[in-house]
Amino acid sequence: QVQLVESGGGLVQAGDSLKLSCVVVGRTGSTYPMGWFRQAPGKEREFVAAITQDGRGTFDADSVKGRFTISGDNAENTVYLQMNNLKPEDTAVYYCVADPDGEFTMPIAWAYWGQGTQVTVSS
Numbered sequence: 001q002v003q004l005v006e007s008g009g010g011l012v013q014a015g016d017s018l019k020l021s022c023v024v025v026g027r028t029g030s031t032y033p034m035g036w037f038r039q040a041p042g043k044e045r046e047f048v049a050a051i052t053q054d055g056r057g058t059f060d061a062d063s064v065k066g067r068f069t070i071s072g073d074n075a076e077n078t079v080y081l082q083m084n085n086l087k088p089e090d091t092a093v094y095y096c097v098a099d100p101d102g103e104f105t106m107p108i109a110w111a112y113w114g115q116g117t118q119v120t121v122s123s
Contacts (some may be wrong), residue, residue, distance in 0.1 A: 001026050002024060002025070002026045002098065002099075002112045003024075003025040003026055003112075003114075004022050004023070004025070004096045004097070004098060004112055004113065005022065005023045005025055005115075006020060006021065006022045006094065006095070006096045006100055006114040006115065006116065006117040006119060007020070007021050007022075008021050008117060009094060009117030009118045009119045010022040010118075011117065011120045011122065012086055012119075012122070013120065013121070013122050013123075014086060014087055014088055014121055014123050015085055015086065016054065016086050016121070017082070017083060017084045017085070017086065018083045018086065018119060019079055019080060019081070019082050020036070020080065020081040020083070020094055020096075020117060020119075021078055021079075022034070022036075022078065022079045022080075022081075022096030022114055023076070023077060023078050024077040024078070024079075025077075027077070027112065031053050031074050031077075031097075031113075032053060032098040033050060033051065033052050033053045033098070033099065033100055033104070034051055034072060034079040034096065034097065034098045035047070035048070035049060035050030035051065035059075035070070035079075035096075035097045035100070035104060035110070036048040036049050036050075036070065036079075036081050036094055036095065036096060036099075036112060037094070037095045037097060037107060037110075038090075038092035038093065038094045038095065038119075039092055039093050039095070039116075040089075040091060040092040041046070041059070042067040043092075044060070044066075045062050045094075045095070045107045046063075047104070047105040047107075048060070048061050048064055048068065048070075048081070048094070049061065049064065049068055049069075049070035050070065050100070050104050050105075051070045051071065051072050051079060051083060054070060055071070055072045055074065056082035058070050058071075058115075059104070059105075061105075062104060063089075064083075064090075067079070067083065067084050067085045067086075068081060068082065068083050068084070069082040069084075070082075081094070083119070085116070086118075086119075086121045087120065087121060088121050089121075089123045090119060090121050091119060091120050091121050092119060093116040093117065093118055094116065094117050094118075094119055095113055095114055095115075095116045096113070096114035097110035097112060097113055097114070098110065098111065098112040099111040099112050106123065
């Protein structure tokens, strides 16, 4: 059984930074492509970023390009999302995901989901 445990969310002001972490628990020795989605109230779940299994490839949504950076540490089974210059429109629950099959920008492609961590950005 694979579990994804997120941490690092919180309440910040516009322009601040936050770093989210996600630890993969279970199936030690296996690595996966991983990513982040977010969901704001009343909106659909939205792709944010993804990283390849070897950590060499990353993909960002246009809405966060140049502000958010995804990275991973396979030795620690952890993926990070560094979020800089946060904006009120970044307010959402952020979900860590792992093991995609298909179009990785679509939520349905991902096999494993974390419980989510709230990020709130005040203006």
